[in-house]
Amino acid sequence: DLAAEGGCEHLAGEAVARAGRVDALVAGAGIGWAGPFVTMPPEEIDRVLTVNLTSTLRLVRLLLPPMVARGTGRLVLIGSMAGWVGVGDEAVYSASKGALLTFADSLRRELAGTRVRVSVVSPGAVDTPFFARRGTPYHRRRPRPVSAERVARGVREALVRGRENVLVPGWLALPARLHGAAPGLFGAVADRAAAYGAEITRLVDCR
Numbered sequence: 769d770l771a772a773e774g775g776c777e778h779l780a781g782e783a784v785a786r787a788g789r790v791d792a793l794v795a796g797a798g799i800g801w802a803g804p805f806v807t808m809p810p811e812e813i814d815r816v817l818t819v820n821l822t823s824t825l826r827l828v829r830l831l832l833p834p835m836v837a838r839g840t841g842r843l844v845l846i847g848s849m850a851g852w853v854g855v856g857d858e859a860v861y862s863a864s865k866g867a868l869l870t871f872a873d874s875l876r877r878e879l880a881g882t883r884v885r886v887s888v889v890s891p892g893a894v895d896t897p898f899f900a901r902r903g904t905p906y907h908r909r910r911p912r913p914v915s916a917e918r919v920a921r922g923v924r925e926a927l928v929r930g931r932e933n934v935l936v937p938g939w940l941a942l943p944a945r946l947h948g949a950a951p952g953l954f955g956a957v958a959d960r961a962a963a964y965g966a967e968i969t970r971l972v973d974c975r
């Protein structure tokens with residue numbers, strides 16, 4: 769349990785003890801929580817941030833120094849499209865994943881001149897037990913859930929090529945860039961789409 773006291777230290781220690789050294793970290797542990805932020809229990813805020821953000825940072829802190837000393841290594845952080853654009857009803861989840869993007873950017877500056885590469889693989893929706901576990905099903909029409917294998921191929925791409933950002937599916941790079949370049953326009957389009965989606969749901973519920 770990475771959220772438990774000493775959990776990250778235990779995992780990193782076990783990995784080094786068993787393999788001798790760690791060449792690559794794929795930090796994928798994560799949990800979700802969906803609903804209006806004003807209704808989110810404070811302990812759930814802590815839990816999401818601890819698992820998604822703090823434990824990832826702690827694992828990197830534990831495993832990065834030997835990579836820097838050897839001059840080579842790979843860090844692959846599993847982000848989310850929610851971290852690029854901020855998704856309604858997933859404010860803390862989005863914040864935890866957005867923080868990983870900024871963390872990765874900062875780390876790249878610090879690691880310039882080494883051959884340690886930092887990648888973030890950001891899926892849209894993936895067909896896993898994630899939504900059942902968070903207790904709220906996935907209800908958006910787009911992006912359609914992709915397979916975990918497709919995300920795994922993105923992770924492989926990051927590991928082999930050291931690509932900084934991998935979005936899965938690839939077309940999500942477009943809204944991510946639009947959000948970066950014109951956040952106001954993106955917000956207006958997202959609000960329109962959400963209102964349209966709510967209206968469709970209402971009509972279907974009325975039938």
Ligand SMILES: NC(=O)c1ccc[n+]([C@@H]2O[C@H](COP(=O)([O-])OP(=O)(O)OC[C@H]3O[C@@H](n4cnc5c(N)ncnc54)[C@H](OP(=O)(O)O)[C@@H]3O)[C@@H](O)[C@H]2O)c1
Binds near residue numbers: 849893899
């Ligand atoms: N599914 C999606 O639509 C989606 C979209 C974008 C990003 N992601 C991200 O992809 C990653 C993997 O999620 P998933 O879709 O595969 O969901 P999942 O099926 O629920 O898997 C979550 C993984 O995180 C581990 N985990 C959760 N809490 C942990 C803790 N306290 N300590 C150690 N491990 C813990 C789980 O381990 P156990 O099974 O042992 O509990 C499991 O391996 C997450 O970071 C998630 O945010 C998912």
